[in-house]
Amino acid sequence: MKGLHLLLIGCLAALLVAAACTTTQQATADVGILYTKGTGPMPTLLATKQIDGYIAWQPFVEVAPVAGIGKVITYSGDLPPDDRWKNHPCCVLTARTDFMAGNPAFVDALGAATILGTQYLNAHESEAADITADWLAGRGNFTYGNITVSSVDILERSFPTVKFVNDPDEQWMAGQLEFVYALRELGTINGKLKNTTDDQTRALLFDTGPYNRAAAMVSAKDIAAPAVMTTPVSVGYLLSDHHASLFVAVKKWQYFNDTYGIALKPEDPAAARPDVVDLLVKGQKVATLKLIPADAGPQLMQLAATNAIQMAYVGNPPAISAIDQGTPLKILMALNDEGSGVVVVTSSPATDWPSFVQWARERSAAGKPITMAAPGKGSIQDVMLRYALEESGLSVKEVQA
Amino acid sequence: MRRPLGIILPILILIFWEIAAQLINNQFILPRLETVIPVLLDPTVNILGTGSLLQNAALSLERVGAGFLVALAIAVPLGVGMGWSQRLDAFVDTTVQLFRPIPPLAWGPLAIAWFSVGINSMVFIIFLGAFFPILLNTIDGVRGIKRTWVEVAQTLGASEGQVLVKVVLPGAAPTIWTGLRVGFGIAWMCVIAAEWLPGTTTGLGYLTLYAYNYGQMHYTIAAMITIGIIGIAFDLLFRSVEDRWFAWRGLER
Numbered sequence: 001m002k003g004l005h006l007l008l009i010g011c012l013a014a015l016l017v018a019a020a021c022t023t024t025q026q027a028t029a030d031v032g033i034l035y036t037k038g039t040g041p042m043p044t045l046l047a048t049k050q051i052d053g054y055i056a057w058q059p060f061v062e063v064a065p066v067a068g069i070g071k072v073i074t075y076s077g078d079l080p081p082d083d084r085w086k087n088h089p090c091c092v093l094t095a096r097t098d099f100m101a102g103n104p105a106f107v108d109a110l111g112a113a114t115i116l117g118t119q120y121l122n123a124h125e126s127e128a129a130d131i132t133a134d135w136l137a138g139r140g141n142f143t144y145g146n147i148t149v150s151s152v153d154i155l156e157r158s159f160p161t162v163k164f165v166n167d168p169d170e171q172w173m174a175g176q177l178e179f180v181y182a183l184r185e186l187g188t189i190n191g192k193l194k195n196t197t198d199d200q201t202r203a204l205l206f207d208t209g210p211y212n213r214a215a216a217m218v219s220a221k222d223i224a225a226p227a228v229m230t231t232p233v234s235v236g237y238l239l240s241d242h243h244a245s246l247f248v249a250v251k252k253w254q255y256f257n258d259t260y261g262i263a264l265k266p267e268d269p270a271a272a273r274p275d276v277v278d279l280l281v282k283g284q285k286v287a288t289l290k291l292i293p294a295d296a297g298p299q300l301m302q303l304a305a306t307n308a309i310q311m312a313y314v315g316n317p318p319a320i321s322a323i324d325q326g327t328p329l330k331i332l333m334a335l336n337d338e339g340s341g342v343v344v345v346t347s348s349p350a351t352d353w354p355s356f357v358q359w360a361r362e363r364s365a366a367g368k369p370i371t372m373a374a375p376g377k378g379s380i381q382d383v384m385l386r387y388a389l390e391e392s393g394l395s396v397k398e399v400q401a
Numbered sequence: 402m403r404r405p406l407g408i409i410l411p412i413l414i415l416i417f418w419e420i421a422a423q424l425i426n427n428q429f430i431l432p433r434l435e436t437v438i439p440v441l442l443d444p445t446v447n448i449l450g451t452g453s454l455l456q457n458a459a460l461s462l463e464r465v466g467a468g469f470l471v472a473l474a475i476a477v478p479l480g481v482g483m484g485w486s487q488r489l490d491a492f493v494d495t496t497v498q499l500f501r502p503i504p505p506l507a508w509g510p511l512a513i514a515w516f517s518v519g520i521n522s523m524v525f526i527i528f529l530g531a532f533f534p535i536l537l538n539t540i541d542g543v544r545g546i547k548r549t550w551v552e553v554a555q556t557l558g559a560s561e562g563q564v565l566v567k568v569v570l571p572g573a574a575p576t577i578w579t580g581l582r583v584g585f586g587i588a589w590m591c592v593i594a595a596e597w598l599p600g601t602t603t604g605l606g607y608l609t610l611y612a613y614n615y616g617q618m619h620y621t622i623a624a625m626i627t628i629g630i631i632g633i634a635f636d637l638l639f640r641s642v643e644d645r646w647f648a649w650r651g652l653e654r
Binding site: 039040041043044047048060063067069134135136137138139140142143144145151234236239272273275290292293294295299300302303306308309 | 426427428429430432436447448449450451510513514517518519599600602610611613614615616617618619
């Protein structure tokens with residue numbers, strides 16, 4: 001028995017020594033990419049010089065310049081190659097197919113509420129920024145050292161860089177296919193979508209029926225009432241202004257109720273971030289929705305896979321990956337195009353993409369390649385940054401901690 | 402003399418904190434005291450839309466309370482059974498030992514799949530944190546009962562049920578109470594992890610993480626301090642009960 005203990009201790013000690021001797025893997029590539037599982041750690045990593053920059057979704061792009069820790073060198077629509085990412089698709093509305101089959105009218109109604117939210121926020125940008133600041137931060141202030149900034153100001157900076165659209169048109173679908181190709185190259189697609197033709201991919205990914213019906217109901221100003229549902233529907237979303245159409249639909253419920261006869265009425269009207277809302281059609285409550293926020297898309301897709309949520313507002317790569325992995329899910333419509341950005345540390349000489357590439361080259365030549373953070377492998381931001389870097393002749397390597 | 406001496410180090414830490422914060426001048430690394438203290442002094446102000454510090458603390462306590470009570474309801478009877486019956490112990494103990502080293506947070510993904518997002522999955526994780534200390538202490542408490550007490554009761558004609566209720570439970574109570582105290586402490590730590598699960602938008606644990614998203618470390622630290630204060634308060638509560646009711650432990654002969 002004692003021998004066994006000694007052996008165990010010996011093994012542990014050997015492991016520790018081995019671990020200590022293994023030096024941190026040095027990236028031989030020009031640029032290292034560090035995955036931070038969402039945007040949460042990015043400002044801190046940048047402020048403590050553990051990364052040289054990051055690519056994130058809004059409003060976390062604006063946090064860096066406002067906090068004085070970084071500067072924005074480009075927004076995602078302007079990343080190279082030229083025009084490739086102009087109007088690139090970003091977040092989407094998704095639903096489980098079994099849920100859609102059982103509750104088609106509910107799905108159409110939520111689609112209609114989303115379209116109305118989008119229309120409203122495009123017409124009332126600063127009010128929508130204010131609503132979003134309330135949802136994300138209770139209209140609170142952010143304090144960075146001696147600087148105090150209102151969350152409303154941050155959202156007002158970020159809103160013009162996001163394009164809110166819903167139509168799943170031809171160009172948008174082509175953009176989605178680009179992401180499928182990119183995810184195949186990255187090796188993150190290895191299931192149902194691994195070898196599909198474009199037509200097969202489209203058939204697996206999309207169901208635009210709900211959008212078409214919802215858009216028709218909105219333009220007719222006549223929303224069809226779903227049958228009353230007794231069990232609540234769980235709907236996931238991300239705490240990002242990309243999903244502002246949902247926030248607007250909830251916070252302006254009275255307006256939509258009066259004007260269109262559809263509303264997502266919060267059960268607690270005082271809550272900054274309501275988590276239970278009632279779907280009202282023509283003044284009648286037809287369903288209860290539980291709004292489930294998450295930090296990143298893959299989390300939401302896990303929840304969808306286990307039917308813990310039935311619908312989700314989510315980024316397109318997590319949705320594509322989930323469908324690839326066999327989750328019974330369809331992409332119904334767009335939520336926004338663009339809306340991400342690249343940030344570098346304040347001390348960087350880079351001011352735009354070309355000077356950023358120059359800086360990365362110099363650092364690489366000096367043996368100290370820069371490290372950029374991205375929310376996750378295969379995320380929209382990761383895909384775009386990799387493409388842009390490779391297009392500019394820079395090699396990329398995943399940084400291992 | 403102990404108390405005044407004990408207070409010196411925390412004060413030194415605060416002074417060192419403020420000096421360091423001023424020197425570093427980077428609130429992502431260490432925010433200054435004067436940004437944290439107002440948050441603590443004004444616990445009814447809404448923080449980043451998550452509710453006030455007090456509301457968040459109350460919600461966290463509610464979750465811990467629920468998980469803790471479930472753990473208590475299962476672990477105490479099971480522990481008494483395992484301490485009393487060698488066969489039950491032999492039957493269950495291996496399983497307990499297999500599951501005990503798994504950190505409660507590791508159950509997060511399964512908790513969400515099984516109990517869905519929200520209070521139930523959080524309660525499950527808190528339950529796991531509290532369950533094992535309560536169970537093991539209960540078993541210990543029952544096993545530690547003096548044979549003579551049991552024999553005396555039996556000689557006087559007590560049935561097995563009477564022995565359990567009149568001798569074993571009261572005799573084991575001080576150790577069980579220690580288990581509850583430790584269990585609650587661990588449960589309180591677990592709520593923080595539980596609130597990091599997706600779907601939560603409230604609670605002190607959620608606040609630490611959400612404030613971090615925007616680099617608002619003074620909120621993170623204020624929430625941490627609140628977690629610490631509540632933890633101490635409950636530990637003192639458990640201890641005062643221990644001193645009052647179970648002071649006889651160690652005195653019996």
